[in-house]
Amino acid sequence: MDQITLQKLVETISMRVFSKPFEHQAIFNPRLKTTGGRYFLKTHHLDFNPLVLEVLGMETFEGVIRHELCHYHLHLEGKGHRHKDQDFKQLLKEVDGLRYTPALKERKQVNELWKYHCKNCLQIYYRKRRINTTRYVCSKCRGTLVLDGKENIAIE
Template identity: 50%
Template sequence: MIDEQLQLLTERLSEEFFHKPFKHTAFFNKRLRTTGGRYSLHSHHIEINPKQLEHHGEDELVKIIKHELCHYHLHIEGKGYQHKDNDFKYLLAKVGGSRHCQTIPNSHNQIKTMHLYRCKKCGVEFHRRRRFNTKRYVCGKCKGRIEKIKSMTLEKD
């Protein structure tokens, strides 16, 4: 599916379930990672994670579009468009949108990088998931300088 097809699908779903036109743009955004879609309050555009379509199919995509259209129409009408608002919860249940998107298998949380550091003074070694600036920090045991030994990429089971 390309952006033009997504736009047509979004317009069709808006007319069919909300009985209102979708006058803005819907497009795929490959940079979305932890969410299925996003509605922009300022531009009123809807962005969709293309990996949701890849991994879970068009049925899940339709539910995500309905979810984002709930944000869209409620915001345009000046009603409660946030997840916590009763207007949003009611409309989402009425149109059959999904409350949460499904997780994407083999996503970035399946592979992790570990960084190995060592103190130059006392020789203690330790692992960290996140890198840090060795010029800003010292060893917690002896206050010696720290050096980075290596980075390792590990896959979770």
């Protein structure tokens, strides 16, 4: 989908769902990584993450468009346009927009963690970085820590 098609799609959804025109610019912003879209308060433009369309499909992308249009129309009307405002929550529910964009890629997995155990109480600790065992002690019994080595652990 190109910029012109996106602009027409946003204008169409705005008229069909909100019965109000969208009179500003809607563009794809490939620099967006963790969000589906953005609404700019000063210019009233909308930015959209092209990965949402590529990875999650058209249905999810339309939900993101509805979400951003809720910000747009509520702000222009002078109503509560922020996520925490009741006006926003109510309108988002009415138009069946997405509250959150689903994850675009899987979470990072830490492969290797340093494993330590306490000599006294055998409490186990995992750390991303190696620690100085002469300086740090067990948080439960103040016993000395012993390095067991690296261990592969999947973290979600």
